[in-house]
Amino acid sequence: MSDEKTAARVWQVDERWTGRIRLPNVEKDTPQDEEWCEILENGEWSKVRFHDYAHIYERPGLYEALFYGLMKCDSPRRVVGLLKDLRTEPDWPQEPLRVLDLGAGNGIVAEELRRAGASRVVGLDILPEARMAAARDRPGVYTDYIVDDLCQPSATTKARLNDMRPNALVSVAALGFCDIPALAYYNAASFVRPGGALAFNIKEEFLDARYTHGFSELLRRMVEERVVRLEATRRYIHRYGIAGQPLHYTAMIATKMTEIPRSMVVDP
Numbered sequence: 463m464s465d466e467k468t469a470a471r472v473w474q475v476d477e478r479w480t481g482r483i484r485l486p487n488v489e490k491d492t493p494q495d496e497e498w499c500e501i502l503e504n505g506e507w508s509k510v511r512f513h514d515y516a517h518i519y520e521r522p523g524l525y526e527a528l529f530y531g532l533m534k535c536d537s538p539r540r541v542v543g544l545l546k547d548l549r550t551e552p553d554w555p556q557e558p559l560r561v562l563d564l565g566a567g568n569g570i571v572a573e574e575l576r577r578a579g580a581s582r583v584v585g586l587d588i589l590p591e592a593r594m595a596a597a598r599d600r601p602g603v604y605t606d607y608i609v610d611d612l613c614q615p616s617a618t619t620k621a622r623l624n625d626m627r628p629n630a631l632v633s634v635a636a637l638g639f640c641d642i643p644a645l646a647y648y649n650a651a652s653f654v655r656p657g658g659a660l661a662f663n664i665k666e667e668f669l670d671a672r673y674t675h676g677f678s679e680l681l682r683r684m685v686e687e688r689v690v691r692l693e694a695t696r697r698y699i700h701r702y703g704i705a706g707q708p709l710h711y712t713a714m715i716a717t718k719m720t721e722i723p724r725s726m727v728v729d730p
């Protein structure tokens with residue numbers, strides 16, 4: 463598929479991805495969750511939405527080439543780096559990290575966590591294609607990898623997460639759009655005992671007061687009611703948009719102080 467608006471920016475930046483990627487010429491105000499590119503495979507161009515993760519994970523190297531090579535995504539390093547930095551504080555718990563990686567994708571975050579010394583990393587994603595890609599691309603980085611919808615976790619999922627007793631919940635590039643619902647985040651955080659860490663990033667505008675639902679509202683309520691204590695926040699460039707503009711996110715680390723009241727979850 464081709465399009466007269468398609469720009470001549472054509473890339474090949476990951477050796478496992480043998481096709482090509484090209485970006486459309488678009489206005490800066492194209493919503494982030496509507497971004498797309500075209501990929502060349504077997505001599506044919508086709509359109510791929512950035513949020514069609516299943517389609518992307520099925521193609522070895524495409525996720526890395528698109529988001530990390532072309533769009534310069536830096537979030538796994540930023541979020542895990544902030545967590546690692548805080549752990550050097552003298553009064554921070556020194557036990558090894560046992561991390562639940564929520565919205566895990568194909569394991570780039572887990573790789574950073576292992577580099578930071580995590581002893582156990584359990585991945586959780588709603589897509590079977592994500593688990594397949596993690597096993598294919600980064601075998602061994604996960605202790606376990608669960609495919610489930612945490613809005614309604616199965617009994618097996620609950621047993622596996624209770625068994626691992628995570629002391630950190632990490633979620634990178636998976637909160638704030640129509641990705642992980644507040645209820646799924648709430649359920650994931652319930653497996654982390656008080657004193658554990660919550661590490662995540664969020665697009666900066668989702669911290670505005672006008673976002674009164676979903677994860678934005680849950681976060682606001684948790685901070686205001688001191689259910690969590692914010693330890694560090696850092697504004698940075700998550701990646702670039704398809705019009706070349708920087709997309710600013712905030713990386714945050716919080717300590718879970720008490721169990722989160724269910725009433726703090728406002729759907730959707």
Ligand SMILES: C[S@@+](CC[C@H](N)C(=O)[O-])C[C@H]1O[C@@H](n2cnc3c(N)ncnc32)[C@H](O)[C@@H]1O
Nearest residue numbers: 515565566567570587588589634635636641642
């Ligand atoms: C942008 S990717 C980020 C992947 C990985 N964290 C990274 O930074 O490379 C967002 C991921 O969140 C996952 N996701 C979306 N909704 C989800 C949900 N309700 N529960 C679990 N994972 C979800 C997607 O399948 C996708 O793998």
